[in-house]
Amino acid sequence: MANDHYNTINNDLLTEAEQLWEKCLVIIKDNLSWRTYQTWFEPIKAVNLSGNVLTLQVPSQFFYEWLEEHYVELLGKTIKRVLGKEGRLEYRIMMESSTRKPVSVNMPGSTQSKPARDNNYVDMPLKWDDPHSIKTPYAIPGLKRMQIDPQLNSNYIFDNYVEGDCNRVARSAGIHVAQKPGATAFNPLVVFGGVGWGKTHLVQAIGNEVRRLHPNKSVLYVSAEKFINQFIDHSKNNEVNDFIHFYQLIDVLIMDDIHLFVSAIKTQDVFFAIFNHLHQNGKQIILTSDTAPRDLEGMQERLLSRFRWGLNADIQAPDFETRQAILRVKMKQEGLEIPDEVVRYVAYNVQSNVRELEGALIALFAQATLNKKEIDLDIAKRVMKNFVKTAAREMTIENIQKMVCDYYHVPYDKLLTKTRKREVVLARQITMYFAKKFTKQSLKTIGDHFGGFDHTTVIHSCQTVENLMATDAEYKENLMEIQQKVQMASI
Structure with a gap:
C-alpha cells in the first residue's frame, strides 16, 4: 500500500506530457533490449503535449536522426496506441547557447504515417502489436502470389553478411538455394546455432536474393511464434483450412525459430501438412533453430525425418x-x-x-x-x-596457452606434450615467452604448466623468441598481433 501511495504522488507530480510518455515507455521497453532502451530512450524527456502532438526533447541532432532512422516505426506505432490514430511527435533538440524551434515529424500511425508500399500487399501485423489484434494472412478469391508481403528486412542481404569459418557452409548453401529455390538438394535448408549468431540475417538474405533473382516467386518470412499465434487465432474462428491454404501458396517459406514448435503439438500437425505440400510441389523450405534438429525433444519424428531430407547447416559463434x-x-x-x-x-x-x-x-x-x-x-x-557483463579475464598461463593455440590452430593437449613437431614447438616457445612476460609465475612453474619442462627450457624458449623477433619481420608481426590479444585480455 505504501508503494502504491508513493506511485500515486509521483504520478500527480508528473506533467500530462510526462505521464503520456511514461505509458509509451512501457510499450517500448517490451520491444527492445535493456541496453538499447537505456542508450536511446532513457535520455529522452517529454516537454509538452498540445492536442494530439507530443513534444520530446533529445540531446542532439545525431540523437534525433538515429531515432528517425532506426526506431521511427516503433515510435509511430506506440504513439498511435497511446494518443490515438491522429497522434504524432515533435522533437526539441538541445543546442548550446542557442535556441531552436521543435523539429516536427509525421510518425507512422498518423495520417501520413506508413512508408509507401505496394497496395497489392497483404499486411501482416508486427509482432509487438496487441496479440489480440493479430490477423493471419489468408487466401481470398483471386489472390495472386505476388500479392503476399514477404515480411523481409531489406537490410539483411548477402553483401553485408560477413563470411567466416563459423558460417561458411551455411552461407554457401544459402547462396545456392537463392539461385535455384526448390531445385537443389538443400530442401529443406535447416540453419541452426546459438542466439545472435546470424541465423535470421542469413535466411532473410536468402529471401531477399530470391526476390531479386526470381521476382515471379512469392517469398514469406515468418517466426514460429507468429505462426503458432496465427494458427491458434484461426482455430478459434474455425478457419484452419484458410490458414493452411494461404501457406500452401508460398514458393519460398522461411520459418524462424522452429524449436518453439516442441511445445505446440497441434501446430506441428498443421506444419506437417504445409511442409508436405510445399516439398512435393518443388517449393523451397528454409528453417532456423537454436539447436540441431536431432536435439529437438518433443518434435514429432515424422517432422524430424523430413528436416533431414535436405541440409542441416550449423553456425558457430564468430571468431x-x-x-x-x-x-x-x-x-x-x-x-x-x-x-x-x-x-x-x-x-x-x-x-x-x-x-x-x-x-x-x-x-x-x-x-x-x-x-x-x-x-x-x-x-x-x-x-x-x-x-560487458562478465568480469575481466584473469591473466593466467592457461589463458595465454589457449590464445596462442587458437592463433596457430594447435590442439591445446598437444602443447602439453614433449613432441618436437615444428608447429607445436613454435606455439610452446611463444606461450612460454608471454607467460614469463605477463605473469608473475616462476620459471619452474611455467615449465610445469607444459607437462614438466624444466626452467632451462623456458629460458631457451624466451631467448629463441627474442632472437627470431630481431631477425624475422613476419614472425615479429605475428607475435605483436598475439601480444595485443594477450594485453587486451589483461585489461
Missing part, C-alpha cells in the same frame, strides 16, 4: 577476425570511423553474439557523441566496462 569484420561492415553502413585499435578492443571483449557486438558499437558511438569527443581507446574501455 575474433570475423567479429572485427562484422564491426567494420556495420561501421561502413552507419558511416562511422573508428580507430583500428578500438575495433580490435571491442571485438575481443564482446564474444557472445553479433547482436551484442552491434549493440556495443552503438553504445560506444552514443557515448562519444553525447560527450562530444572523438572515439578512442579510453572511451572504449569505459563503455566496455559497463557493457
Whole structure:
C-alpha cells in the first residue's frame, strides 16, 4: 500500500506530457533490449503535449536522426496506441547557447504515417502489436502470389553478411538455394546455432536474393511464434483450412525459430501438412533453430525425418577476425570511423553474439557523441566496462596457452606434450615467452604448466623468441598481433 501511495504522488507530480510518455515507455521497453532502451530512450524527456502532438526533447541532432532512422516505426506505432490514430511527435533538440524551434515529424500511425508500399500487399501485423489484434494472412478469391508481403528486412542481404569459418557452409548453401529455390538438394535448408549468431540475417538474405533473382516467386518470412499465434487465432474462428491454404501458396517459406514448435503439438500437425505440400510441389523450405534438429525433444519424428531430407547447416559463434569484420561492415553502413585499435578492443571483449557486438558499437558511438569527443581507446574501455557483463579475464598461463593455440590452430593437449613437431614447438616457445612476460609465475612453474619442462627450457624458449623477433619481420608481426590479444585480455 505504501508503494502504491508513493506511485500515486509521483504520478500527480508528473506533467500530462510526462505521464503520456511514461505509458509509451512501457510499450517500448517490451520491444527492445535493456541496453538499447537505456542508450536511446532513457535520455529522452517529454516537454509538452498540445492536442494530439507530443513534444520530446533529445540531446542532439545525431540523437534525433538515429531515432528517425532506426526506431521511427516503433515510435509511430506506440504513439498511435497511446494518443490515438491522429497522434504524432515533435522533437526539441538541445543546442548550446542557442535556441531552436521543435523539429516536427509525421510518425507512422498518423495520417501520413506508413512508408509507401505496394497496395497489392497483404499486411501482416508486427509482432509487438496487441496479440489480440493479430490477423493471419489468408487466401481470398483471386489472390495472386505476388500479392503476399514477404515480411523481409531489406537490410539483411548477402553483401553485408560477413563470411567466416563459423558460417561458411551455411552461407554457401544459402547462396545456392537463392539461385535455384526448390531445385537443389538443400530442401529443406535447416540453419541452426546459438542466439545472435546470424541465423535470421542469413535466411532473410536468402529471401531477399530470391526476390531479386526470381521476382515471379512469392517469398514469406515468418517466426514460429507468429505462426503458432496465427494458427491458434484461426482455430478459434474455425478457419484452419484458410490458414493452411494461404501457406500452401508460398514458393519460398522461411520459418524462424522452429524449436518453439516442441511445445505446440497441434501446430506441428498443421506444419506437417504445409511442409508436405510445399516439398512435393518443388517449393523451397528454409528453417532456423537454436539447436540441431536431432536435439529437438518433443518434435514429432515424422517432422524430424523430413528436416533431414535436405541440409542441416550449423553456425558457430564468430571468431575474433570475423567479429572485427562484422564491426567494420556495420561501421561502413552507419558511416562511422573508428580507430583500428578500438575495433580490435571491442571485438575481443564482446564474444557472445553479433547482436551484442552491434549493440556495443552503438553504445560506444552514443557515448562519444553525447560527450562530444572523438572515439578512442579510453572511451572504449569505459563503455566496455559497463557493457560487458562478465568480469575481466584473469591473466593466467592457461589463458595465454589457449590464445596462442587458437592463433596457430594447435590442439591445446598437444602443447602439453614433449613432441618436437615444428608447429607445436613454435606455439610452446611463444606461450612460454608471454607467460614469463605477463605473469608473475616462476620459471619452474611455467615449465610445469607444459607437462614438466624444466626452467632451462623456458629460458631457451624466451631467448629463441627474442632472437627470431630481431631477425624475422613476419614472425615479429605475428607475435605483436598475439601480444595485443594477450594485453587486451589483461585489461
